[in-house]
Amino acid sequence: MKPSVLQYLKLFLLFAFGGVIIAHVPDQDVLESLRKLPLDGHFSFRDMSTAARDFGNLSSFMPAAVLHPGSVDDIAITVRHVFLKGEHSMLTVAARGHGHSLRGQCQAAGGIVIKMESLPTARMQVHSGASPYVDASGGELWINVLHETFKYGLAPKSWTDYLHLTIGGTLSNAGVSGQTFRHGPQISNVIELEIVTGRGDIITCSPDQNSDLFHAALGGLGQFGIITRARIALERAPKMVRWIRVLYSDFISFTEDQEMLISAERTFDYIEGFVTINRTGILNNWRSSFNPQDPVWASQFESDGRVLFCLEMTKNYNPEEVDNMEQEVNNLLYQLRYIPQSLFHTDVTYIEFLDRVHSSEVKLRAKGMWEVPHPWLNLMIPKSSIHTFAREVFGKILKDSNNGPILLYPVNKFRWDNRTSVVIPDEEVFYLVGFLSSAPSSSGPHSIEHTLNLNNQIIEFSDKAGIGVKQYLPNYNTEQEWKAHFEARWETFLRRKNAYDPLAILAPGQGIFQKASLPLPS
Ligand SMILES: Cc1cc2nc3c(=O)[nH]c(=O)nc-3n(C[C@H](O)[C@H](O)[C@H](O)COP(=O)(O)OP(=O)(O)OC[C@H]3O[C@@H](n4cnc5c(N)ncnc54)[C@H](O)[C@@H]3O)c2cc1C
Numbered sequence: 167m168k169p170s171v172l173q174y175l176k177l178f179l180l181f182a183f184g185g186v187i188i189a190h191v192p193d194q195d196v197l198e199s200l201r202k203l204p205l206d207g208h209f210s211f212r213d214m215s216t217a218a219r220d221f222g223n224l225s226s227f228m229p230a231a232v233l234h235p236g237s238v239d240d241i242a243i244t245v246r247h248v249f250l251k252g253e254h255s256m257l258t259v260a261a262r263g264h265g266h267s268l269r270g271q272c273q274a275a276g277g278i279v280i281k282m283e284s285l286p287t288a289r290m291q292v293h294s295g296a297s298p299y300v301d302a303s304g305g306e307l308w309i310n311v312l313h314e315t316f317k318y319g320l321a322p323k324s325w326t327d328y329l330h331l332t333i334g335g336t337l338s339n340a341g342v343s344g345q346t347f348r349h350g351p352q353i354s355n356v357i358e359l360e361i362v363t364g365r366g367d368i369i370t371c372s373p374d375q376n377s378d379l380f381h382a383a384l385g386g387l388g389q390f391g392i393i394t395r396a397r398i399a400l401e402r403a404p405k406m407v408r409w410i411r412v413l414y415s416d417f418i419s420f421t422e423d424q425e426m427l428i429s430a431e432r433t434f435d436y437i438e439g440f441v442t443i444n445r446t447g448i449l450n451n452w453r454s455s456f457n458p459q460d461p462v463w464a465s466q467f468e469s470d471g472r473v474l475f476c477l478e479m480t481k482n483y484n485p486e487e488v489d490n491m492e493q494e495v496n497n498l499l500y501q502l503r504y505i506p507q508s509l510f511h512t513d514v515t516y517i518e519f520l521d522r523v524h525s526s527e528v529k530l531r532a533k534g535m536w537e538v539p540h541p542w543l544n545l546m547i548p549k550s551s552i553h554t555f556a557r558e559v560f561g562k563i564l565k566d567s568n569n570g571p572i573l574l575y576p577v578n579k580f581r582w583d584n585r586t587s588v589v590i591p592d593e594e595v596f597y598l599v600g601f602l603s604s605a606p607s608s609s610g611p612h613s614i615e616h617t618l619n620l621n622n623q624i625i626e627f628s629d630k631a632g633i634g635v636k637q638y639l640p641n642y643n644t645e646q647e648w649k650a651h652f653e654a655r656w657e658t659f660l661r662r663k664n665a666y667d668p669l670a671i672l673a674p675g676q677g678i679f680q681k682a683s684l685p686l687p688s
């Protein structure tokens with residue numbers, strides 16, 4: 167048999183473009199064979215533009231097919247089919263959660279995108295009892311998990327700031343928010359997973375059963391398998407939260423207070439913080455659902471020409487316990503050194519609080535400001551270098567924070583399980599720092615170019631000053647950079663890749679591994 171024109175073309179492209187472009191050439195034979203697979207759901211080979219997009223709006227790769235799975239078996243059959251074609255097929259497979267990746271991580275150039283949200287949701291099951299949990303599909307949105315578990319007076323313990331994200335998507339990263347300091351990230355609150363590996367095997371795993379795969383998949387950037395079901399630990403859900411914000415002008419007291427609060431035995435239930443730099447309209451901020459009616463308080467938030475630090479916390483309570491809650495809150499606030507007049511609080515339901523970012527989404531969508539480029543930068547910074555970092559970045563590299571919120575809050579390392587794949591700084595307390603920029607304009611201070619330039623300055627400074635930064639939602643282009651990211655954990659990551667996805671079929675958009683691609687023998 168002679169190699170086809172297509173294979174020559176692939177080879178040519180391989181040599182001409184160093185193996186990056188080749189994935190765009192669809193594998194016609196393999197694609198044809200997909201149509202014959204016995205599935206509960208179906209493939210679509212048209213209207214694939216959604217699968218070529220993500221929230222970042224900076225990367226777009228057209229897949230060759232989209233799988234709308236009707237069952238977990240559909241996912242296993244598809245991956246196994248691609249696996250058995252071996253190195254003769256270039257096809258890759260990307261699970262797509264809600265497509266909230268920033269740099270094409272949920273895309274598959276010329277490959278198969280699996281629309282995880284199509285997995286039937288009838289499987290969500292809440293188990294109450296002494297150690298309650300919920301079993302949910304990997305494609306389920308966290309907001310749906312909240313609504314379902316809340317019917318039983320229960321809720322997951324650890325969250326992200328925004329709930330229109332999928333279980334499989336956040337567990338492949340970590341899932342962090344203001345509860346992380348006390349419960350660990352979402353990946354510290356998983357009891358069991360069902361995973362389709364890169365060989366197409368369906369495997370149930372937990373800390374006791376197939377534990378290596380279990381830990382590999384948590385924070386594993388989708389490299390070891392597709393999470394089709396997760397068992398998530400629950401707790402009793404409070405009805406209400408008191409939601410408090412206070413301001414600091416001094417970074418040292420701000421961080422010392424945050425650090426005191428995350429280490430205290432009796433403390434708040436949620437602790438975050440953010441930075442505003444010469445911001446004249448902070449109330450236009452996309453997280454503005456916390457909207458003070460009081461104009462005196464509101465004016466405090468205009469950081470005209472200044473850098474201000476806002477500490478944000480909540481205390482959970484049920485209506486009958488309001489007096490107790492207030493006493494505890496006052497005891498805690500009494501120990502803090504914020505600007506006295508800046509205290510503001512509001513009482514909202516637990517669901518309103520957890521879903522707070524969604525109301526901003528609705529407003530931004532209405533203004534056409536949601537589907538714009540998002541050159542976000544998320545960093546993890548050791549406590550020992552956060553002041554050096556802050557001195558250079560807030561006010562010097564960044565002269566204002568008008569492109570989007572800057573989050574900054576500490577977490578405790580001992581709440582993170584070092585057997586998982588996630589990479590964190592090697593220090594007992596480290597900070598999560600998120601530069602959540604939007605870049606709606608084609609030029610000027612709100613452009614992609616300007617924002618990426620600022621991001622680069624932050625990264626370059628951090629490298630030069632030896633800050634010890636690790637990226638969250640990491641994005642690198644070379645193996646060297648990935649190795650530097652993983653450091654000592656690279657060997658384990660590689661071993662696990664060889665064990666669970668030896669042909670590098672899964673989550674190609676992370677850009678860590680290239681699918682082995684050999685031409686057919688002639
Ligand atoms: C507005 C907004 C707010 C955010 N807030 C937070 C926050 O507070 N804390 C936080 O930690 N993160 C936050 N994120 C980031 C979020 O965790 C990531 O976007 C993540 O990618 C989840 O999004 P997703 O479910 O849409 O997954 P996708 O973007 O679709 O997928 C992410 C990666 O996981 C893989 N993947 C998807 N599903 C599965 C699966 N079932 N099994 C295996 N791999 C899978 C994909 O192939 C891809 O590589 C936020 C994102 C946005 C847009």
Ligand SMILES: *[C@@H]1O[C@H](CO)[C@@H](O)[C@H](O)[C@H]1NC(C)=O
Pocket residue numbers: 218219220223224225226537538539
């Ligand atoms: C960004 O979003 C716009 C509007 O939805 C879309 O037309 C464009 O193709 C997107 N660009 C990328 C790179 O995804």
Ligand SMILES: *[C@@H]1O[C@H](CO)[C@@H](O)[C@H](O)[C@H]1NC(C)=O
Pocket residue numbers: 444470471472565
């Ligand atoms: C703050 O912003 C205003 C208006 O955007 C600008 O005129 C002023 O120079 C800025 N101040 C500092 C200290 O950067």
Ligand SMILES: *[C@@H]1O[C@H](CO)[C@@H](O)[C@H](O)[C@H]1NC(C)=O
Pocket residue numbers: 584585
């Ligand atoms: C994880 O932490 C434990 C306890 O601190 C330690 O004994 C172990 O060596 C660590 N493992 C890895 C892989 O770092």
